[in-house]
Amino acid sequence: MRKGFKKVLSIALCAAMMGTMLTACGGGGKKDAAKKDNKEITIGFSQVGAESDWRVANTKSMKEALSAGNGFKLSFADAQQKQENQTKAVREFISQGVDVIAIAPVTETGWETVLKEAKEAGIPVITVDRQIKTSDDSLVSCWVGSDFKKEGVEAGKWLIKDMEKKGKKAANIAVLQGTIGSSAEIGRTKGFKEGIKDAKDFKIIASQTGEFTQAKGQEVMESFLKQYKNIDVVVAQNDNMAFGAIDALKAAGKKPGKDVTIISFDAVKAALKEVQNGQINAEFECNPLHGPRVADLAKKLMNGEKVEKVQYVEEQVFTKDNVDKFINERQY
Template sequence: MNRVLTAMLGIATAGVLAACGSGPAGQSGDAAGGEQITMGFSQVGAESGWRTANTTSIQDAAKEAGVDLKFSDANGKQENQISAIRSFIQQRVDVIAFSPVVRTGWDAVLLEAKNAGIPVILTDRAVDTSEPDVYKTFIGADFVQEGQWAGDWVVKEFAAAPGPVNIVQLEGTTGSDPALERTSGFAKAIGVNPNLKVIASQTGDFTRSGGKQVMEAFLKAHPDIDVVFAQNDDMGLGAVEAIEAAGKKPGTDIKIVAIDATHDGMQATADGKFNFLVECNPLLGPQLMDIAKKVVAGESVPNRIVTPDQTFDQAQAAAALPERKY
């Protein structure tokens, strides 16, 4: 009888230990053992074609990688993202990833995730934080470089202009990482030629309707616009609608340079309505899942992972369109 009781006690103890798992706080036993991990992901919203492609890439990659994805759409509001991240912490997910709506205001919630032992990965957009080691890595494009490429094209295109070149800028969401850094990169690039002047700059919030509305106002206030710098394709496409409605020809009467290189933007470039296009690749899903598995396993990863981009003129866009994935 004593031997039977001892055996039963050993089995029960083993069961308790197995249920506790051996990973750090916030990490399930299965995840620590290399099995399925659970990821909480908070997306900015669905404000553009780029964002839709990015969401699809993440969801498809999670299925392919066997990652249990808990997805939340913030609808463009930081408070929604903070609530979602706190919910992920309460659910004890293995890893949290998010694309921040804006750059600042994340210290408290990131510290909460750190204290819970849940690693955080930033995708597409960076944050400013005074707290050390509150995220493992940032995967995304070099937004400053994108702005510089756009500005470099304007410098080259108008190198022989005899007088002032009037530029209007359609900015992204106020306070967001891409809006801040694309503005900075563009300004630095065109600064080499004093003839290049940004005469008006306003946010279109990365939406097509916003781009159209702002461009309509620009055309009324400034009848002599030479160039539009749109910080994403959707705002640029909205500007095309406004320019055409005003009786002018986009790409000819007013040059347009945009960033993203989604299918619609590539088509506009191939059609000559955009003059130059800078890519920002949204297909980050497979890379995110690979990095997430490494982070959960405790492997070291680079603290900054830059996704490669390229640029397109009209001929290059036309050639790339047939096989474009987004």
């Protein structure tokens, strides 16, 4: 009887122990999951700089979305237009052991080595606005930004139609390029040429970088006006360069938007006002509010979810016909 009692007791104790182990495993799993869900995500963001109104709006969007209130701890680094500063910042992020790295790169190339270091550290990389070209696609988890080539193509097509309305079949075009080698410059340059390829008498007579700044844009436009007497169209690859071009044209006694057609990219509020007053003829939007999308992607990556490599933002075109509907809603 005692032997049987011991056997029953032994079975009961084993069952109790197994139950405790199962409960511990189940409870621990839920606790770990909850901890993962509630974990503050540390993210390092290397920004190009503050060269334009667009860039300032982009930085603001990123900082607001990647805030403590949204579950993030942000380390922010302003590269001041220098890639070497970005490389240094990324290495600092790696040494800090951040969970995610975000980069708005100065140029597309020259990233291979430092991105391999991030991969070896197990840190996913999100590129913002501009893209990065590498021989290994796995070095960048995803990219958030605009279809720059499409913007350029649409600008070219718009110009052909606009000139047709004015009864003009020929046009001498001056282009203020952005930072040479940046995704925006490459895409918009290539796209615009593609957009006007069927207009045989549309000629790009001048093309030079204005470095995405108003001062440089004005300087380059002044140089163009000294070299070429008959400029029909100015294509500025961002609004700040367009503002500089407008100042240069006025100083030369020309009426922007009338004597010279102005096409610009970004569509910041100040530029939309120029569309309203007729000094800019067409604005091709480049949406800078990337923060919410980056925050969402960072969370998904931390949860082990798969994300699409390319994440385009929604954009539109503004002319005098539709600008009044949108200008008051502009956040930047």
